[in-house]
Amino acid sequence: MQEIALKGFGEVLKTVTFRVRRYDPEKRELAKYMEYKVPVQMGMTVLDGILYIKEHLDHSVSARYSCRMGICGSCGMIINGKEQLACQTQILELNKDLIKVDPMGNYPIVKDLVPDLSKLFRNHGSVKPYIIREEEEPKSEFIQTPEQREEYAMFTDCILCGMCLSACPTNATDELYLGPQSLAQGYRYITDNRDMGFNERLNVLDSKHGVWRCHFSGACSEVCPKGVDPALGVQLLRQLLTSNSFVKYKQKEATKGPERKSVSGVS
Amino acid sequence: MRESRIMFLQYMTGLLILVFGSMHFLAISALAPTSDKILYLYNSSSGAHTLIGGTLNYYSVKAVYTSLAWGSVFELLLTFLVFHVFNGFRVILSEQFPGGTSEKIITYSMLIVALIIFIYGSNTIVVMLNGGGI
Amino acid sequence: MTIENKKGWISWFNPFRYGTDRWMYSLHRLTGIILGFYLIAHVWETSHILDGPITWNSLMVFLDYPFGPHFGPFILSGVLLVAVYHALNGIRLTIVENGLMLPKPYRPEFPYRPKSLKGLNNVLKILLGVLMIIISAIGIYFIFTGVIL
Ligand code: SF4
Ligand code: FES
Numbered sequence A: 001m002q003e004i005a006l007k008g009f010g011e012v013l014k015t016v017t018f019r020v021r022r023y024d025p026e027k028r029e030l031a032k033y034m035e036y037k038v039p040v041q042m043g044m045t046v047l048d049g050i051l052y053i054k055e056h057l058d059h060s061v062s063a064r065y066s067c068r069m070g071i072c073g074s075c076g077m078i079i080n081g082k083e084q085l086a087c088q089t090q091i092l093e094l095n096k097d098l099i100k101v102d103p104m105g106n107y108p109i110v111k112d113l114v115p116d117l118s119k120l121f122r123n124h125g126s127v128k129p130y131i132i133r134e135e136e137e138p139k140s141e142f143i144q145t146p147e148q149r150e151e152y153a154m155f156t157d158c159i160l161c162g163m164c165l166s167a168c169p170t171n172a173t174d175e176l177y178l179g180p181q182s183l184a185q186g187y188r189y190i191t192d193n194r195d196m197g198f199n200e201r202l203n204v205l206d207s208k209h210g211v212w213r214c215h216f217s218g219a220c221s222e223v224c225p226k227g228v229d230p231a232l233g234v235q236l237l238r239q240l241l242t243s244n245s246f247v248k249y250k251q252k253e254a255t256k257g258p259e260r261k262s263v264s265g266v267s
Numbered sequence B: 001m002r003e004s005r006i007m008f009l010q011y012m013t014g015l016l017i018l019v020f021g022s023m024h025f026l027a028i029s030a031l032a033p034t035s036d037k038i039l040y041l042y043n044s045s046s047g048a049h050t051l052i053g054g055t056l057n058y059y060s061v062k063a064v065y066t067s068l069a070w071g072s073v074f075e076l077l078l079t080f081l082v083f084h085v086f087n088g089f090r091v092i093l094s095e096q097f098p099g100g101t102s103e104k105i106i107t108y109s110m111l112i113v114a115l116i117i118f119i120y121g122s123n124t125i126v127v128m129l130n131g132g133g134i
Numbered sequence C: 001m002t003i004e005n006k007k008g009w010i011s012w013f014n015p016f017r018y019g020t021d022r023w024m025y026s027l028h029r030l031t032g033i034i035l036g037f038y039l040i041a042h043v044w045e046t047s048h049i050l051d052g053p054i055t056w057n058s059l060m061v062f063l064d065y066p067f068g069p070h071f072g073p074f075i076l077s078g079v080l081l082v083a084v085y086h087a088l089n090g091i092r093l094t095i096v097e098n099g100l101m102l103p104k105p106y107r108p109e110f111p112y113r114p115k116s117l118k119g120l121n122n123v124l125k126i127l128l129g130v131l132m133i134i135i136s137a138i139g140i141y142f143i144f145t146g147v148i149l
Helices: A002-006 A046-057 A118-126 A146-157 A163-167 A180-191 A198-205 A219-223 A230-244 B003-026 B058-066 B068-096 B100-129 C009-013 C020-051 C053-064 C072-097 C120-145
Strands: A012-022 A032-041 A076-079 A082-085 A098-102 A109-111 A140-142 A256-259 B051-053
Touching (some): A032 A046, A046 A098, A082 A219, A163 A180, A180 A198, A180 A230, A219 A230, A219 C020, A230 B003, B003 B068, B068 B100, C020 C072, C053 C072, C072 C120
Parallel strands (some): A012 A098
Antiparallel strands (some): A012 A032
């Protein structure tokens, strides 16, 4: 069994052409494509291919990556026309002889395949992605049942890769739009029963470039590598805001557990 | 106005346009005040194209316009349509040219164009309701 | 120095690989713009009723025969198709964008197919297609023959 599984492992199965979009910030040249021939072994990902180019063919090709296992969300790029994590995309599964690699759209490019994600993090910060409470120092735990956790659990899987903003057709023209990622995170914190910050987030979410600029093209959910389904979060958030303008949204107050004497000093 | 209110109106006017818009189709088809419900009826024998009947003939259309019921249907439809269309244009344009000043310009110019279309269309409807035209 | 890399509005019409919802979004926009301009033209056109029977009738004949025999009905059928699509997709969006007929939050599982674009949303899309064929068939039949089924 082992031998069958490993058959062909380590051999060069075929050679594919990588067409990589280059941008050199020092020469201020406009981006152009360059082609590289890469021998492919079984199990090689697109990121491995780019690293092969960097090692053997052209040292100046730049890409951002870190974990190589789809957790850090650094390596999003447009592979054959669709946003994908380079470290999660098998070259052999693409089944093409030409692999076109572009940097993510709708972000400024720093160099080659490296986008400047500061817009994503700024938008993420603007929806206050943390639990907001009135009391300064909680005296006891907040009780949350597993069912209450299920209401938002799927949106916590986001790895901030930013590919949804690259796929979004609104972001393609409107750089002030918050983007599916931030809106889904806003929904995640609003539905958390420990959170009390609905009104604080309302101004950002219900603004001119907030949730209403989504027109449900579903591209964000289509490309999300973690199945977060940000489009679902945006639509549910919108339902919440619509009903809020008729019946004020009531924040779910988490029941508190037994009071603790002192929180500090607990190991 | 908050964006959520505006977009709520956008959805509601959309649904109302559906109701009133289909009624407005009936005015030139099933409910038209002519015996045959064809759009154009030509006098083919005279060679030249002369409209002698059909639901789009002047007298048929005028009969529709001068009834108060149809007039109010058209006026309401126009109101909803103008809001829906120009709010839609505002959304598309402000997504195209985001930013404080450009959005102000877009909003106000859309408002002005919408008012012009609304007044121009209402003028037709109101004048026709009063016996209309020549 | 970074360089701008906005995809721009042209990317609305590059929806390979993003699925049907993206196509429907692009079409909804396009049909909306067309209908907006049609409204302006229509308001201008109907205002000619004030000019009396001769002007009105000759305008109607011109609109029936603009560039050749019976070209008018083809334009009218086009407008009908556009309007029917925009209306039906508008109903779908009103339902779906307000969070109705969408799944409850679920646990994503490999291979991560988004459920919000499937399920009842898909049923609505199929219904849209069927209704669109029926309504536009009736409408176009009426435009050309004056007979309502
Ligand atoms: S929602 Fe998905 S696509 Fe968007 S940043 Fe998070 S993980 Fe990436
Ligand atoms: S390198 Fe971490 S997600 Fe690809």
